[in-house]
Amino acid sequence: xxxxxxxxxxxxxxxxxxxxxxxxxxGLGKLQREFPRVxxxxxxxxxxxxxSGLQEMSLDFGILRRDAVPRGLKCKAAxxxxxxxxxxxxxxxxxxxxxxxxxxxxxxxxxxxxxxxFSKGLHGIAAKLGVRLNIVLxxxxxxxxxxxxxxxxxxxxxxxxxxxxxxPSHFATITSPHFQSxxxxxxxxxxxxxxxxxxxxxxxxxxxxxxxxx
Numbered sequence: 001x002x003x004x005x006x007x008x009x010x011x012x013x014x015x016x017x018x019x020x021x022x023x024x025x026x027g028l029g030k031l032q033r034e035f036p037r038v039x040x041x042x043x044x045x046x047x048x049x050x051x052s053g054l055q056e057m058s059l060d061f062g063i064l065r066r067d068a069v070p071r072g073l074k075c076k077a078a079x080x081x082x083x084x085x086x087x088x089x090x091x092x093x094x095x096x097x098x099x100x101x102x103x104x105x106x107x108x109x110x111x112x113x114x115x116x117x118f119s120k121g122l123h124g125i126a127a128k129l130g131v132r133l134n135i136v137l138x139x140x141x142x143x144x145x146x147x148x149x150x151x152x153x154x155x156x157x158x159x160x161x162x163x164x165x166x167x168p169s170h171f172a173t174i175t176s177p178h179f180q181s182x183x184x185x186x187x188x189x190x191x192x193x194x195x196x197x198x199x200x201x202x203x204x205x206x207x208x209x210x211x212x213x214x
Contacts, residue, residue, distance in 0.1 A: 007037075008037050008038065008039045009037055009038050009039070009198075009199055009200060010038070010039045010040075010041060011038055011039075011040055011041070011060045011061070011198075011200075011201075011204060012040075012041045012043060012053075012058070012059050012060050012061075013040060013041070013042055013043070013059075013060065013061050013062070013063070013208075014042075014043040014044075014045040014049070014050045014053055014054075014059045014061070014062045014063070014064075015042075015043075015044070015045070015050070015062065015063040015064065016044070016045070016046065016047070016063075016064070017044050017141040017142070017143050018081075018141065018142045018143060018159055018161070018162070019063050019064075019081075019161075019186065020042060020044055021143050021162075022159065022161035022162055022164065022165070023063065023078075023161060023186075023212060023214060024042060024063060024212070025042070027211045027212055028040065028042075030211055031207060031208070031211055034207055035200065035204060035207070037200075038200065038204070043059065045059075045062075047064050047065060047068045050062035050064045050189070051064070051068065051069070051070060051073070051189075054073050054189060054190060054191045054194075055070075055072065055073065055191065057191055057193060057194055060190065060194055060198065060201065060204075061188060061189070061190050061194075061204070061205065061208055062188070062189045062190070063078060063186060063187070063188055063189075063212065064186070064187065064189060065184050065185065065186065065187070066185040066186065066187035067185065069187060069189045072191075073189050073190065073191055073192075074189065074190055074191070074192050075187040075188060075189035075190070076187060076188055076209050077185060077186070077187050078186045078187055078188050078209070078212050078213055078214065079186055079212075079213055079214035080183050080184070080185055080186065081159050081160075081161065081183060081184040081185075081186050082159070082160045082175075082179065082180070082183050083157060083158065083159055083160065083179045083182045083183065084157070084158065084160050084163060084173050084174060084175045084176075084179060085100060085103055085104070085109075085155055085156070085157050085173075085174040085176075085179075086149055086155060086156050086157075086158055086162075086163065086166060086171050086172070086173055086174075087103060087107065087155045087171065087172040087173075087174065088149060088152045088153075088154075088155065088170065088171055089152075089169075089170045089171065089172075090152050091107055091155065092172055096172075097172035097173070097174050098174070100129065100174050100176045100178065101126075101129035101130065101131045102131075103155060103174060104125075104126055104129065104131050104133050104134065105126075105131035105132055105133070105134055106134065107134065107154075107155040108134060108136040108137070108153065108154050108155065109133070109134055109135045109136060109137070109154060109155050109156065109157065110135070110136070110137035110138075110139055110145045110148045110149065110154040110155070110156045110157075111135060111137075111138070111139065111142075111145050111156060111157040111158075112138075112139055112140070112141055112142045112144075112145055113138030113139065113140070114140055114141070118182060121181055121182045122135075122157065122182070124181065125178045125179070125181065125182075128178060129178065136154070137154055142158050142159060142162065143162075145157070145158055146158055146162050146165070149166075149171070160173075160175075161214070186214075188205070188208050188209055188212060190205060
């Protein structure tokens with residue numbers, strides 16, 4: 001359907017909390033300047049909700065795990081969400097970041113607990129390293145875990161996208177090949193019917209794929 005000349009066009013974008021906070025919102029200024037007639041609505045949604053919304057066309061575009069996009073929907077890769085362990089300065093005592101295994105067993109760790117596969121993967125990493133995982137705080141979202149990390153009393157396992165907001169002089173970043181098992185391929189997804197029936201949808205789709213590659 002075509003909007004009347006001069007009237008704004010609304011588009012609804014859905015993503016999980018972490019991707020909204022560290023990917024979608026930071027890039028929205030460029031998108032808004034490119035589409036001044038568009039009113040964007042951002043919905044925080046789980047993977048199943050995003051898929052359902054795209055299928056029912058109550059959602060125009062979604063950003064989610066690529067392996068969760070079913071047949072019938074279109075998607076293109078945006079990037080890979082990688083993880084790291086972030087350690088506040090007070091735990092370092094002026095020294096370099098500790099080894100991953102020691103940190104996982106000896107530091108009080110906060111992380112997201114809602115994803116069973118993610119939690120199982122963390123325990124698998126600890127088992128490979130021969131240590132016991134010392135998770136003392138289970139948060140509903142990674143953004144909550146980031147807030148706790150900033151408080152200085154916990155280390156936190158977070159997407160590396162979150163690390164962009166952290167001052168490296170106050171937080172150490174521990175990366176490891178072991179975290180690769182937790183990495184997630186992220187994609188921009190849409191219903192092909194949306195492209196055909198929504199004004200500007202095709203151009204917006206191309207812009208999303210351009211602005212949200214990481």
